[in-house]
Amino acid sequence: MLATISRAATRRPLTVILVWLLMLLVGFGLGTGVFGRLVDSVPDVPGTESDRAAAYLDRVDTSGESITAVISGTKVSDPALRSQVGRAVADLRTVTGVASVPDPYTTRGLTAGDGRALVIPVTLQGDMKFKDEKKAVDTAADRIRRIDAPEVHVSGGPLLGQQMGGRAQEDVQRAELISLPVVLALLLVVFGGLRAAGLPLLIAVSGVAGAFLALFLFSQVTDISVYAIQITTMLGLGLAVDYALLMVVRFREERRHTDDVLDAVHRTVAGAGRTVLFSGLTVAVSLSGLLVFPSPFLRSMGLAVAAVVVVDMLAAVTLLPALLARFGARIAPAKGKGKGKAVTGSGDAAAAPENALSKGSAEEGRVFARLARFASRRPLAVLAVLVPALLVVALPAAGMRIGIGDARQLPADTEARQMYDALEAHFPPGTGVSPVTVLVRPGAGPDTVPRIRALSDTSDARALPDGSTLVHLRPGGSVDGTAATDLVERVRDVRGNEPVEVTGVAARLVDFRSMLAERAPWAAATVLLGIFALLFAFTGSVLIPLRTILTTLLSLGAALGAVVWVFQDGHLAGLLGADGLGSLSLTAPPLIIAIAFGLAMDYELFILARMRETWLRTGDEHDAVVTGLRRSGRVVSCAALLLAIVFGAFMTGGFSPILQIGLGLTLAVLIDATVVRMLLVPATMALLGKRAWWAPAALRRAHDRFGVSEEAPEPRPQLTGV
The missing domain is CATH 1.20.1640.10 (Multidrug efflux transporter AcrB transmembrane domain)
Incomplete structure (x- = not known):
């Protein structure tokens, strides 16, 4: 072919x-x-309770999404500022697509206790087309930004998604501008x-x-x-x-x-x-x-x-x-x-x-040949040192938590993050956090709504046109923190058989986590079986695929553990311009695992190709390991270095999910191409000896007949005693 x-x-x-x-x-x-x-609707999972309830509310609830503005940096009682805010509120109420704008001076909770900040929430009409909603959001935001105050920040709702998307694209462009010249320079050195x-x-x-x-x-x-x-x-x-x-x-x-x-x-x-x-x-x-x-x-x-x-x-x-x-x-x-x-x-x-x-x-490849001989002569010592070390680095991954995240994922110079910081500085904890939304449908018992509202110190309820009741429960902490997700679970526990559904950001996160737990074993089985089949087709061995998968999981676990230690636990996160958020973005772990695993197979194939060539030619398992690494080590090292530069360039931005993915993939590539492929692979191959190339007779015949090769099959050394 x-x-x-x-x-x-x-x-x-x-x-x-x-x-x-x-x-x-x-x-x-x-x-x-x-x-x-x-x-940017990352946590949506079709068919889950939160998704069904959200879809139902989209049909029956006339209210739409909302954006929020925070005015700070001066006394809000200043007559000039109060006059400007009053005119802005009046103008906002006339914007097409805006449903309501409360007066922050007369509405409880919208003026900070220290008198140096106020909030202007803008609720949009429901059931708008995307372009109409975007036009309404942009018009409202532009009007608010014309208020003359030291700090005026607008974000939230669809505007937060736009700001995150815009920052993500800026980070990509910056990474490309940095990585391409560096990669070209290194390629010039290589070639x-x-x-x-x-x-x-x-x-x-x-x-x-x-x-x-x-x-x-x-x-x-x-x-x-x-x-x-x-x-x-x-x-x-x-x-x-x-x-x-x-x-x-x-x-x-x-x-x-x-x-x-x-x-x-x-x-x-x-x-x-x-x-x-x-x-x-x-x-x-x-x-x-x-x-x-x-x-x-x-x-x-x-x-x-x-x-x-x-x-x-x-x-x-x-x-x-x-x-x-x-x-x-x-x-x-x-x-x-x-x-x-x-x-x-x-x-x-x-x-x-x-x-x-x-x-x-x-x-x-003299250096790589020496590494291979060293690991082959002392395989138990190499494994005794490296395997525990990698497991220790991987240990934080056992406590990994995933979250949807909020504006803290953005760097400090972005508007959404500045608004979040202003809310944190001037208002009580939890202000601006999306509530847990509970839909109580017609037919529920008369005590259902009171029982649900009793689960939170701050709640409100309103009737919907179809006879349902919409209850908002405001948790403490962050939008996807333990308090919010525990509140979702408590509502689902106390509702019994009543027609009650929970949605909102925290509920979507709970459902997303459940989906991951349910489908992850099937995903892992699909990947591992597929990889095993491909590696068997490539090598004709059943033990090499197993050894490859196990050693790859070590490097992958170490990379993921380091990401948890930095971005979840907060160690050294400041060096990357990020914060310890208490969880990883739910986008990061699945992508790090999937991509890093695939790239590890990439380098494994580079090495196995040369090993198999020597094994088929000589039948000497020791020579196959040394020659394979000698002939492929420099290519693997150069490829890994170039790839690490590409991934590392994505850590020059400030968007936390991209930083997490960039760090995870950079570490995975470097650990795999050095510690695993240069030391663990020859050590484990030496322990297996001739058994490394073994396969049951039936599978061996199948590989000889159907294995992919551009040339006539070469004689296979016959294994005895294995």
Whole structure:
């Protein structure tokens, strides 16, 4: 299959390049239209109690969402300010789409006890179209901001979603501006030439453009989360650089053995292209677990990342061969041995060129060979030190809590965060926190509403047109804190068999957590079985997939534990411009787990390819481990470093969910590519010995017959005594 693809790409390289150029233009033209279709309703889970109650209220409740303004920094009793606020309130009441605006001077609770702040809540009409609601919000916010006061901040409701989305996009642009030049500079060091270094970035840009186009098409039929752009940009750039790095390094190695550029391209695709194919499949399978969850957010993220993986993979095995066929003669071959018989091994992690990746074939990967020999000779000692260390770092993950979050997720210079801080400074705790909303339907007992209202010190109730009663219970603490979620659970406990439903932010979080607990085992089973099958198809072993999964879980647990320690517990969070929030954003853990697991498989395949090649050629399990790491270690290290830079650049922003994902993925990549792949892999392979390559006879025959290979199957060493 890959041979056919490479021949087609090299036969008409200009056609292939033009097709991808057209896709590039369409992707950054039409595809960027997805930015206007993104949603921020992360915790929504169709079919849950909170979702059903919210949908019912949308139909029967005439009131809509609301935005909030806080005026502070001066005495609110000042006559000039009071006059301005009065005129602003009168103007707001005339805005189309605004249902009500109370006078903060005559409404209890809207003026701060210290006399230096007041709140102006603006309630919108219900059942408005999106563009009408947005126009009403923007008009009301602009009018409030014209009030002449030291501090005027407007946020909340749909405006908070707009501000978070805008900040997220700013962080993406900043990260791209930082990471792309750094990646290019490092690629120049790696390859020693601009032409070779530019190819990975060209593949990366093509991948991101294709992903934008795919997301735009997905947005026509399903909701796409605002976080999808960040993730596709991070992963699209990182994977494209990984794949192109692997392919170009292998091409330079092949060029060292032949003057025929096309032959070198075909051999590159037949070798390294297979690893790219399997890598793309493993990353896609790792993220397929997100599709098991009914949450539109998680599913949209799964679709988004699957799209970027497929596009990057296609670009690596079609566009890159076409570019190499057209311009590869200008790329210097790797230095080392002279021309000779072309390399035909089935391994995929390329032998590295001179400069950053090699110092000649005689010294190639000497450091990594030493690491492999060290770990192989002392496997128990390596495991005894590293496994407990990784478990200790992973320990905080056992106490992980997830939350929806509030304006504290934004940096201090954003308007939503400044409004939140003003409320915290001048008003009692809990002011402005979204209430727990309880829908008491007709037919409930006469004591139902009083029993529910008794659960909170602050509550109100009003009748709806259909005869239902809407009760608002205001919890202490944050919108998704323990007090709020416990209040949701207490309402559900005391309602008995009465027709009562709970919704609101805290209720959505409770339902989201329940959904995760229910579906997580199925998602894990889907991913692990898929990964096991792919690794078996790649290696022909049943023990290597098990060993790979276990060692990968160690690095993943350590990365997640560090994220919890920083962002949930607050240790060193200030160094990243964030706060300890007491929980992680519910967007972070599922994405860190899914993406990091897929990327770990990426590096595992780079190493296993060379190990398997040596094992099939020599039957020496020790030589397979040492040679495999020697031949692949530099490529894995360079790829991990480049990917860590891409992920690390996303920690230069200030939006906490993106910071959490950036830190988690950066640590996962670095830990996996160093501690796990360079030490734990050779140690565990040494302990397994020849058993590492074992499979039951029936599975071995099946692999020999159906295993993916571009070449005739090589003789397999027969294992005895295992």
